[in-house]
Amino acid sequence: MSKSPFQLAMQRLLHNRMAILGGLLLALIAFGCVFLPVLLKLDPNLTQPALRNQPPSARFLFGTDGLGRDLVARVLVGGRTSLLVGLAATAVSVLVGVAYGALAGFYGGKIDEAMMRLVDFMYGLPYMFLVILIMLMFSETARGDMLPVFLALGLVQWLTMARIVRGQVLALRRQEFVLAAELLGVSDARLLIRHVLPNVFGVIMVYATLMVPSVIILESFLSFLGLGVALSWGQLVSDGIAVINPIRSYWWILLWPSSFLGITLISLNFLGDGLRDALDPKGKT
Amino acid sequence: MNEELLRVRDLSVTFATRERSVRAVDHVSFDVRPGEVVGLVGESGCGKSVTSLSILGLHEQPAARVTGSIRLGERELVGASRAELREVRGNRVSMIFQDPLTSLNPYLRVEEQLAEVLELHKNLRGPAARARMLEILSQVGIPGEERLRAYPHQLSGGMRQRICIAMALLCGPELLIADEPTTMLDVTIQAQILELLRALRLERKMSILFITHDLGVVSEICDRVIVMYAGRVVEQARTRELLQTPLHPYTEALLQSTPRVDVPRGGSLHPIGGLPPRLSADRLEECAFAPRCPRAREGCRNGEPALSSAGGERLRRCIVPLAEMTAGRS
Numbered sequence: 001m002s003k004s005p006f007q008l009a010m011q012r013l014l015h016n017r018m019a020i021l022g023g024l025l026l027a028l029i030a031f032g033c034v035f036l037p038v039l040l041k042l043d044p045n046l047t048q049p050a051l052r053n054q055p056p057s058a059r060f061l062f063g064t065d066g067l068g069r070d071l072v073a074r075v076l077v078g079g080r081t082s083l084l085v086g087l088a089a090t091a092v093s094v095l096v097g098v099a100y101g102a103l104a105g106f107y108g109g110k111i112d113e114a115m116m117r118l119v120d121f122m123y124g125l126p127y128m129f130l131v132i133l134i135m136l137m138f139s140e141t142a143r144g145d146m147l148p149v150f151l152a153l154g155l156v157q158w159l160t161m162a163r164i165v166r167g168q169v170l171a172l173r174r175q176e177f178v179l180a181a182e183l184l185g186v187s188d189a190r191l192l193i194r195h196v197l198p199n200v201f202g203v204i205m206v207y208a209t210l211m212v213p214s215v216i217i218l219e220s221f222l223s224f225l226g227l228g229v230a231l232s233w234g235q236l237v238s239d240g241i242a243v244i245n246p247i248r249s250y251w252w253i254l255l256w257p258s259s260f261l262g263i264t265l266i267s268l269n270f271l272g273d274g275l276r277d278a279l280d281p282k283g284k285t
Numbered sequence: 286m287n288e289e290l291l292r293v294r295d296l297s298v299t300f301a302t303r304e305r306s307v308r309a310v311d312h313v314s315f316d317v318r319p320g321e322v323v324g325l326v327g328e329s330g331c332g333k334s335v336t337s338l339s340i341l342g343l344h345e346q347p348a349a350r351v352t353g354s355i356r357l358g359e360r361e362l363v364g365a366s367r368a369e370l371r372e373v374r375g376n377r378v379s380m381i382f383q384d385p386l387t388s389l390n391p392y393l394r395v396e397e398q399l400a401e402v403l404e405l406h407k408n409l410r411g412p413a414a415r416a417r418m419l420e421i422l423s424q425v426g427i428p429g430e431e432r433l434r435a436y437p438h439q440l441s442g443g444m445r446q447r448i449c450i451a452m453a454l455l456c457g458p459e460l461l462i463a464d465e466p467t468t469m470l471d472v473t474i475q476a477q478i479l480e481l482l483r484a485l486r487l488e489r490k491m492s493i494l495f496i497t498h499d500l501g502v503v504s505e506i507c508d509r510v511i512v513m514y515a516g517r518v519v520e521q522a523r524t525r526e527l528l529q530t531p532l533h534p535y536t537e538a539l540l541q542s543t544p545r546v547d548v549p550r551g552g553s554l555h556p557i558g559g560l561p562p563r564l565s566a567d568r569l570e571e572c573a574f575a576p577r578c579p580r581a582r583e584g585c586r587n588g589e590p591a592l593s594s595a596g597g598e599r600l601r602r603c604i605v606p607l608a609e610m611t612a613g614r615s
Contacts, residue, residue, distance in 0.1 A: 002394070002434055002435050002436055002439055003436070004392065004394075004436055005391050005392055005436065005438065006392070109348070175387055176382045176383075176384055176387040176388045177387060177388050177389050177390045177391075178390075179343070179382070180380070180382060180388045180389075180449070180452075181390070181398075181401070182343070182374070183341055183343065183374050183375060183379070183380045184374060184375030184379065184401070184402050184405070184452065184453075185371040185372065185373075185374040185375040185376060185402070185405050185406060186371075186375075186401065186405065187371065190401075194393075194401075195390050195393075198390075198392040198393075199390070199391065199392055
């Protein structure tokens with residue numbers, strides 16, 4: 001049975017140890033965050049005033065925080081938010097960015113010019129202000145709702161995706177096989193969807209994978225500033241930093257969320273690098 | 286039957302760039318008759334590919350301005366709507382390209398690429414489409430069903446070019462435009478592809494517009510040759526006559542710069558000195574080839590010579606007397 005270029009790429013990916021390690025760690029963390037709190041009936045908000053600032057022990061594997069809340073529960077539940085925000089905001093930016101970039105690159109000329117100037121303009125805006133502004137706007141009306149976070153982060157991140165996709169599509173548009181398909185009478189929509197986009201898919205996937213960690217960091221940063229909407233790793237790190245002082249340090253409160261955050265980010269980067277090598281073995285991009 | 290299949294009249298293609306406009310094709314006229322193989326020959330940048338792309342309407346308006354007339358049978362193609370062009374493309378006129386390695390979509394199986402054309406133009410699907418695909422593949426010399434399931438990267442260059450030809454022939458076009466289809470292939474594969482095109486043309490009574498810079502390939506396959514220089518037709522003749530007695534100094538120079546097996550080794554090749562002129566939309570003050578022409582003379586500076594008959598169907602754009610061009614030849 002003949003293998004498609006995509007299947008061949010997946011085969012190459014499976015030979016990349018770091019990427020596999022990254023993938024496994026991610027799967028483990030995702031599984032833990034999604035299922036363990038339910039299976040073990042963990043409550044991240046249960047306060048136990050008698051058990052404040054307990055160091056890690058057999059009863060509390062990760063210790064407890066200043067209000068006596070179990071850190072295992074808090075880290076796992078916080079991970080849900082971080083991962084969900086990472087995935088959802090990336091999905092938003094991929095959707096918007098790919099559609100926008102593909103249209104600009106495919107039609108080229110004046111349309112491309114106009115569309116890309118808008119992107120340049122938006123690049124020029126201080127995006128952190130934008131995000132903070134959007135979050136503040138929504139935080140009054142929809143406290144606890146995560147949709148504004150997805151939108152705010154996604155709408156900032158799509159610019160890069162649009163640029164990358166536009167460049168790729170522009171180059172592919174003039175490739176002979178696309179020209180050949182056009183000369184055989186294939187319509188624009190079909191040309192774009194069937195002949196151009198599948199060839200950009202690899203690049204999109206690589207950048208999406210690398211975008212997830214940057215979105216997670218952004219969200220953590222927002223939470224750290226107190227602009228988060230739900231319990232997340234960023235918020236936990238912020239809690240942890242607050243209790244670090246020269247006299248008495250509850251190091252575990254900071255250690256666990258930052259370790260989880262760090263491992264997740266590194267794993268995603270390994271996976272993204274592996275994907276890039278697998279999908280583009282000649283190192284064209 | 287002497288009715289033309291393709292009738293190109295006064296075709297001009299002008300590209301407007303920011304600084305100036307470039308006329309890549311300048312009042313070109315020629316015909317292709319049914320079943321005929323016409324060669325379009327010239328250096329890089331002489332306008333041969335632009336001419337062929339105009340036939341299929343592949344220039345983006347408004348960057349390229351196409352004027353004149355291109356008639357395919359009864360149908361005018363200059364100024365035709367996109368929908369009309371789509372109907373002609375791949376159906377009545379097909380094209381094959383220079384580089385078979387990049388002419389196929391790497392993410393689609395051979396079968397999927399072929400099926401797309403059949404579905405588009407003949408509304409053929411399922412087993413009927415499959416039967417047609419197998420038939421055409423065996424015609425281009427690729428038997429066997431397993432090739433249908435192959436991806437392009439699993440096929441060799443020669444095989445991919447055969448697939449491209451199969452794809453172009455799927456709907457039984459009247460005209461095949463071959464844009465240097467053998468340039469990227471090695472000599473043995475080149476000979477096979479030429480043989481294949483020759484056979485297909487006889488079998489299907491299909492016309493071919495063969496674009497090349499290789500006069501050796503021209504002598505193999507073309508009935509008639511149109512020589513282009515700087516976007517103009519400079520000579521037009523039957524292949525044999527053109528190769529034996531070129532009547533334009535440019536054709537002559539092209540022939541002298543081509544290695545031949547019937548000339549003893551040790552003889553030297555004569556490359557053409559200088560570069561082709563910069564193309565502009567202005568009228569020329571002199572013959573476009575004059576600056577590089579070994580036979581140039583005073584009269585060549587007085588405006589561009591007209592394309593005139595040189596006996597029978599032969600046309601040339603030159604003022605050097607015929608006797609001087611044929612002197613020393615049999």
